[in-house]
Amino acid sequence: MWFFINISDLIQITSITISSLISIISIIIAVKSLRVTKKSIEDANKPYIACYIDMVEVGHFKKYFIIKNFGRTPATIIDLKFDQLIEGLGRNGKIDSLKGTILAPNQKAITAIKVDEKRKFSVTITYKDMQNNIVTNTYHLNSGFSSDLMYTDSNMSNLSDDTNAIRNMLHQYTKRNL
The missing domain is CATH 2.60.40 (Immunoglobulin-like)
Structure with missing residues (x-):
């Protein structure tokens, strides 16, 4: 019976088969992609x-x-x-x-x-x-x-103790943001 199929019918059958395979492969890839995306979203939003x-x-x-x-x-x-x-x-x-x-x-x-x-x-x-x-x-x-880390502060004699303390606090705050 396959011997009596004309070339046009054979081309159509081949096209349908290839189209079906491509569709199935596309669906498999889409499902895998959705799973990876879901896992990425979960990982990005989990607590640590x-x-x-x-x-x-x-x-x-x-x-x-x-x-x-x-x-x-x-x-x-x-x-x-x-x-x-x-x-x-x-x-x-x-x-x-x-x-x-x-x-x-x-x-x-x-x-x-x-x-x-x-x-x-x-x-x-x-x-x-x-x-x-x-x-x-x-x-x-x-x-x-x-x-063994060294702590230093700066005390300028021409400034009050409060002013020196504020200067040192600002210095330490700035240092924390290096």
Whole structure:
């Protein structure tokens, strides 16, 4: 029977077959593209909670332990675990009050850490996003990172103590934005 098909019919059958294959391939590519786009949007909008130690030096040094949501959506802190007791952190080395706390985008929780604390330690933070996905990250911190940094302030004798203090604060503010 195939032997009796004329060339015109064969061309039409071939065209239909090729068109169908191209359509199926296009649909597959579109579905994959939509999945990748959906994942990219989810990744771009998920919370990202991290912790770090920072210092403020305005007239004197102060160190702070900071947990911040760098992401674009809220997250709930489920658990905070330290690999050792850091007595100079928070109240008696504990910040358990943050468990169950929701951190909005760019929101942070800050607690003092003693300036003379110089240990290295690890913090494991477990949190969940708005879709109830649970994320666990461990951060290795060095609380002595600023122990050999030098602090200087400028005191001009022809200016009052208050003016010198304001000048030094402005200098430190400017320095933070370098």
